[in-house]
Amino acid sequence: MMTFVNNDFGDVLLHRSSVRDFDPSVTIPREELTAMIQETITAPSACNLQAWHFEVVDNAAGKDLLRQYFMKFNLPQLESASAVVQIFGDTQAFKSYRDLWNKAAADGRITPEKRDEVLRTFLPLYEKAPQSMLVADSSVDSAIAATQLMLVARAHGYETNPIGGYDTTKAAKLFGLDPTRYVPVMAIAIGKPAKNGKDEMKSARYPVDQVLHFAD
Numbered sequence: 001m002m003t004f005v006n007n008d009f010g011d012v013l014l015h016r017s018s019v020r021d022f023d024p025s026v027t028i029p030r031e032e033l034t035a036m037i038q039e040t041i042t043a044p045s046a047c048n049l050q051a052w053h054f055e056v057v058d059n060a061a062g063k064d065l066l067r068q069y070f071m072k073f074n075l076p077q078l079e080s081a082s083a084v085v086q087i088f089g090d091t092q093a094f095k096s097y098r099d100l101w102n103k104a105a106a107d108g109r110i111t112p113e114k115r116d117e118v119l120r121t122f123l124p125l126y127e128k129a130p131q132s133m134l135v136a137d138s139s140v141d142s143a144i145a146a147t148q149l150m151l152v153a154r155a156h157g158y159e160t161n162p163i164g165g166y167d168t169t170k171a172a173k174l175f176g177l178d179p180t181r182y183v184p185v186m187a188i189a190i191g192k193p194a195k196n197g198k199d200e201m202k203s204a205r206y207p208v209d210q211v212l213h214f215a216d
């Protein structure tokens with residue numbers, strides 16, 4: 001794991017805002033991109049299924065792919081970002097689930113009895129699940145990962161823009177993925193802001209009372 005250049009959690013969390021104009025001269029080494037994804041996948045997920053997949057674009061060939069399904073208003077971010085991470089939900093992540101728990105048992109992190117109990121409890125839920133539930137579950141996992149990636153990027157000294165404005169029917173195929181298995185959830189553009197690329201005006205939020213209710 002890398003050392004964070006910004007380890008001030010308050011700053012990382014509260015000063016995040018979408019940047020849509022990046023400095024195109026900045027490159028992020030693949031080692032660092034890999035470290036960022038590694039830090040991202042410490043995120044929680046339903047049943048620890050980790051139903052996410054990351055396609056990382058950091059060069060011209062990758063950007064050619066993105067240009068084919070991104071909406072026009074997202075092209076400035078795409079053209080100027082150092083990297084764009086297209087996050088997919090993996091609706092068949094449950095197929096690796098047995099391996100995960102077998103390894104945990106082999107490593108002595110859980111007992112074989114506990115492993116069997118976990119597999120007995122959770123695996124059938126997914127094996128019997130309708131596709132709509134698998135899509136919903138993997139989308140939630142991936143959205144949590146997306147949020148974590150945006151914060152991880154800030155800890156590495158970068159800014160981000162989450163992007164959902166693209167043709168969802170094209171994304172998986174363009175990356176050579178099975179579109180019945182992988183559902184696009186969000187793309188995250190990452191880079192250093194261009195001069196004046198970070199708008200210091202925070203986007204508005206509703207007052208907390210409007211969205212909060214204590215249920216008692």
Ligand SMILES: Cc1cc2nc3c(=O)[nH]c(=O)nc-3n(C[C@H](O)[C@H](O)[C@H](O)COP(=O)(O)O)c2cc1C
Nearest residue numbers: 016017018019020074161162163164165166186203
């Ligand atoms: C799921 C999702 C999809 C988004 N899609 C886009 C997009 O296609 N293009 C864009 O410029 N911003 C997009 N955004 C960014 C939002 O506009 C932005 O997060 C929101 O206005 C709040 O501003 P802030 O990120 O600066 O706090 C998206 C954000 C989310 C969470």
